[in-house]
Amino acid sequence: MKIEVQNYKDTRSGFGDGLLEAGKRNPKVVGLTADLTGSLKMGDFAKAFPERFFQVGIAEANMVGLAAGLAIGGYIPFTGTFANFSSARIYDQIRMVVAYSNKNVKICASHAGVTLGEDGATHQTLEDVGMMKMLPNMTVLVPCDYNQTKAATIAAAEHNGPVYLRFGRPKVANFTPADEPFIIGKAQMIQEGTDVSIFACGHLVWKAIEALPILKEMGINAELINIHTIKPLDVEAVLKSVAKTGCVVTAEEHMRNGGLGDSIAQVLALNNPKPIEMVAVDDVFGQSGTPDELLKHYHLDTPDIVEAVKKAVARK
Amino acid sequence: MTINELKDVASQVRRDIIRMVHGCQSGHPGGSLGATDIVTALYFDQMHIDPKHFTMDGAGEDMFFLSNGHISPMLYSILARRGYFPVKELATFRRLGTRLQGHPTPVEGLPGIRVASGSLGQGLSVAAGVAQAKKLNGDNSLVFCLMGDGEQEEGQIWEAAMYIPAKNVDNLVAIIDYNKKQIDGPTDEVMNLGDLKAKYESFGWKVYECNGNDMQQIVDTLNVSRANAHKGQSQIILAHTEMGMGVDFMMGTHKWHGTPPNDEQAANALSQLKETLGDY
Numbered sequence: 001m002k003i004e005v006q007n008y009k010d011t012r013s014g015f016g017d018g019l020l021e022a023g024k025r026n027p028k029v030v031g032l033t034a035d036l037t038g039s040l041k042m043g044d045f046a047k048a049f050p051e052r053f054f055q056v057g058i059a060e061a062n063m064v065g066l067a068a069g070l071a072i073g074g075y076i077p078f079t080g081t082f083a084n085f086s087s088a089r090i091y092d093q094i095r096m097v098v099a100y101s102n103k104n105v106k107i108c109a110s111h112a113g114v115t116l117g118e119d120g121a122t123h124q125t126l127e128d129v130g131m132m133k134m135l136p137n138m139t140v141l142v143p144c145d146y147n148q149t150k151a152a153t154i155a156a157a158e159h160n161g162p163v164y165l166r167f168g169r170p171k172v173a174n175f176t177p178a179d180e181p182f183i184i185g186k187a188q189m190i191q192e193g194t195d196v197s198i199f200a201c202g203h204l205v206w207k208a209i210e211a212l213p214i215l216k217e218m219g220i221n222a223e224l225i226n227i228h229t230i231k232p233l234d235v236e237a238v239l240k241s242v243a244k245t246g247c248v249v250t251a252e253e254h255m256r257n258g259g260l261g262d263s264i265a266q267v268l269a270l271n272n273p274k275p276i277e278m279v280a281v282d283d284v285f286g287q288s289g290t291p292d293e294l295l296k297h298y299h300l301d302t303p304d305i306v307e308a309v310k311k312a313v314a315r316k
Numbered sequence: 317m318t319i320n321e322l323k324d325v326a327s328q329v330r331r332d333i334i335r336m337v338h339g340c341q342s343g344h345p346g347g348s349l350g351a352t353d354i355v356t357a358l359y360f361d362q363m364h365i366d367p368k369h370f371t372m373d374g375a376g377e378d379m380f381f382l383s384n385g386h387i388s389p390m391l392y393s394i395l396a397r398r399g400y401f402p403v404k405e406l407a408t409f410r411r412l413g414t415r416l417q418g419h420p421t422p423v424e425g426l427p428g429i430r431v432a433s434g435s436l437g438q439g440l441s442v443a444a445g446v447a448q449a450k451k452l453n454g455d456n457s458l459v460f461c462l463m464g465d466g467e468q469e470e471g472q473i474w475e476a477a478m479y480i481p482a483k484n485v486d487n488l489v490a491i492i493d494y495n496k497k498q499i500d501g502p503t504d505e506v507m508n509l510g511d512l513k514a515k516y517e518s519f520g521w522k523v524y525e526c527n528g529n530d531m532q533q534i535v536d537t538l539n540v541s542r543a544n545a546h547k548g549q550s551q552i553i554l555a556h557t558e559m560g561m562g563v564d565f566m567m568g569t570h571k572w573h574g575t576p577p578n579d580e581q582a583a584n585a586l587s588q589l590k591e592t593l594g595d596y
Contacts, residue, residue, distance in 0.1 A: 030452075051452065052452070054448070054483075056479060057475075057478070057479070057482075059472075059475035059478070059479065061437075061438075061441070061471070061472040061475055062441045062444075062472055062475035062476050062479055063441075064441070065438050065439075065440070065441020065442045065444070065445060065472070065476065066441055066442070066444055066445035066448070066479075067445060068431055068441075068442050068445060069431075069441065069442040069443060069444060069445020069446040069447070069448070069449060070445040070446070070448060070449045071445075072372060072373060072374075072430050072431060072442070072445070072446050072449065073373055073374075073445070073446050073448075073449020073450060073452070073453065074373040074375070074449065074453070075449055075452070077445075092435050093435075093438060093472070095435075096432050096433070096434070096435045096438065097431050097432060097438055097442055100421065100423060100432050101421065101422055101423070101431045101432045102422070102423065103431070
């Protein structure tokens with residue numbers, strides 16, 4: 001695809017605008033928040049559809065139960081709070097009344113990863129993708145920019161079943177075409193290449209895009225694929241790419257344990273073992289700092305992707 | 317139904333409970349026996365339902381949610397006896413491949429079950445969500461939710477207890493199966509619940525109390541709560557029950573919370589319970 005930065009926007013705004021659009025398209029879409037309407041950018045939806053918006057206060061467990069109940073009644077509930085409070089805090093509730101009960105609830109998780117920034121480790125969840133992908137029936141989406149998060153939100157409304165939708169706080173490059181539909185489970189080819197397969201998700205897709213010209217200068221023709229759907233994983237796209245390139249780098253703003261890299265490694269191990277390097281957080285909690293400082297500190301930045309590619313290619 | 321007819325149903329349900337937990341040598345007879353009268357009254361007298369045409373959204377129907385899912389044998393028996401599924405299926409309780417899982421789940425497609433329960437403290441939230449969906453749909457039917465008293469120790473219960481009156485959810489009737497016992501012993505000893513009536517009242521609920529094993533009192537209290545629905549008031553019934561009710565050696569103790577009777581005990585229990593509708 002042609003990469004053209006349209007503007008710099010936060011993915012949470014993509015969620016907010018996507019929710020408003022989904023609400024316009026389908027009167028069954030309802031929103032719930034645990035005292036974070038503004039942070040989740042749900043204000044426009046709340047204003048447009050006050051009767052379909054539920055302020056539940058700081059009570060995330062109750063919010064998930066309410067959402068399951070609304071889903072039983074035929075609605076499509078979107079719950080909105082920070083990623084840590086959308087996952088670890090209420091894992092059992094999500095497990096029993098959403099995933100196991102297979103309810104049409106969309107768990108929308110903002111401020112994920114270290115790019116939450118200054119609030120520090122209490123709020124910087126790096127484990128949520130792992131928790132969510134382990135739940136049967138759960139679809140896990142990690143879109144990369146504003147446009148894609150908006151499209152993913154609309155796609156989640158149209159998908160029948162539990163969804164965990166992960167996005168973030170900082171303003172980042174918005175480069176996916178505004179009119180590109182989001183197809184759950186279908187990996188997005190960013191650039192075709194022959195020497196290495198880079199599989200990235202979320203904010204690190206842009207970091208990987210920034211690595212492409214650097215790699216090209218080094219004589220490495222990299223393939224970059226955006227795995228916006230962690231589950232169900234597009235196994236076919238992964239294997240097709242790896243058959244061509246012979247080595248892999250994964251990049252994500254998440255713990256190495258349980259993340260995208262884990263999922264890709266499993267596919268490789270079971271089907272076509274090849275060298276793999278993982279750009280991810282290595283079994284430590286985050287800390288306070290600016291998003292850029294933290295990405296650098298935890299080795300989630302463009303130079304880290306370049307280094308990982310060099311290692312992977314050398315191991316072929 | 318007349319009070320005597322309801323009592324006959326409850327007696328058969330109690331026989332089913334004993335036979336189910338005895339049959340698979342697992343399950344929770346004590347709480348099931350104690351809550352039988354309340355749920356029998358709901359399904360056979362109070363709720364407007366269409367058991368032969370079960371729908372997930374329950375549009376236009378009253379809906380029941382069991383938060384303390386471990387007393388599933390009671391619910392399964394009542395659903396079967398009410399016509400949701402064949403009574404003979406009760407024999408599959410807790411056996412591999414059954415729709416009658418140890419704790420209720422909609423996953424196996426059992427008519428009458430709309431959400432999983434078993435991990436405690438979650439049913440009231442779900443019931444409140446269903447009640448709000450009914451309001452959005454302009455559906456005037458009611459939602460009932462039975463909770464255990466031990467599960468009042470879960471924090472989520474109080475999140476829902478705060479939410480429901482605050483948001484004027486007045487088409488839901490909560491009921492606490494107040495038997496004052498939990499697995500480890502009397503609730504007073506494990507975690508003193510204090511004055512539950514005062515607690516719920518302070519959260520903004522209208523609280524009723526009744527003897528949850530007296531069919532007339534149950535029906536009278538449910539009639540009052542039905543009449544007061546849709547009037548801006550959240551309602552809860554503290555139904556004082558006896559764990560193990562109907563089987564003398566299972567009453568007055570928490571020991572039969574999760575213990576099945578052996579052959580001799582099951583025969584003894586069944587000798588105390590009149591077979592009214594025919595055993596499965």
